[in-house]
Amino acid sequence: MSFQPVVPLSGLGGWAFLNRTRTRQEASFNAAPQLQRDVAYFEEKFQKISTADQLVADRRLMRVTLGAFGLQDDLDNRAFIRQIIEGGTDDRRALANRLADKRYFALASALGHLAKTDATDLQPDLAERLTASYKGRAFEISVGEQDQTLRLALSLQRELPQLAESYSTQASRWFAALGNPPLRQILETSLGLPKEFGLLDIDDQVTRMQSAMSKRFGTSDLLDMADPEKLKALTHRFLIMTQIREVQAEMSANNVALILLQNIRS
Secondary structure, eight states, rough: OOOOOOOOOHHHHHHHHHHHHHHHHHHHHHHHHHHHHHHHHHHHHGGGSHHHHHHHHHHHHHHHHHHHTOOOTTTTTTHHHHHHHOOOOTTSSSSHHHHHEEEEEEHHHGGGEEEEOOOOOOTTTTTHHHHHHHHHHHHHHHHHOOOOOHHHHHHHHHHHHHHHHHHHHHHHHHHHHHTHHHHHHHHHHHOOOOOGGGGOOOOHHHHHHHHHHHHHEEEHHHHHHHHHHHHHHHHHHHHHHHHHHHHHHHHHHHHHHHHHHHHHHH
């Protein structure tokens, strides 16, 4: 049986506990035999493949590769993933460039050496970086099986600094953030935006989010939000707002139940 992270509390208390124990818990999680076997298999086989066909034909390789980008739910979508990889990122019409979810762009970009259109050599440390990302995300998933909010909080610590590093302009960082489903959910919750917010034009969404972030955190640039202190403030805000929404939803459900009960009695 693999190690399961211990999360005895939710909200800020659970986050504090997880931060205190994360190094030890993650080490125990990574020591699980199945995880170690998957990583060893990947590091041995990945260097030998030269086409997207070879990758998607190997389910174990696919599991680690997709897991490294948070795309593990696409494990059975082999034709789709092959199309993403083979299309590369050079052509503006490539599928990876047209999809709103920018995790596919990150996948195609990293695996450019397997694309038909990209003349890219295999990066010598790519396998190591992919397995490190896979293990980190696998730990987050395991935490999420107990508390999905804490899983998102963990992902925020990775996603926001990476985004700030990968995009050179404020606008590109915002569009990339909105194209990352977990990060988008965190930002919408932290800024108190309704679910209907996503129905607005994308440019309007960016403008409104920038305004809300500036009022709340004193900056509208996600590069600034990657600073450790602001990242901490954003994380705490997300955890607090999530608990507030949960309480509001529970109160609303109780009010509906009370009204129904009163109607039955009358």
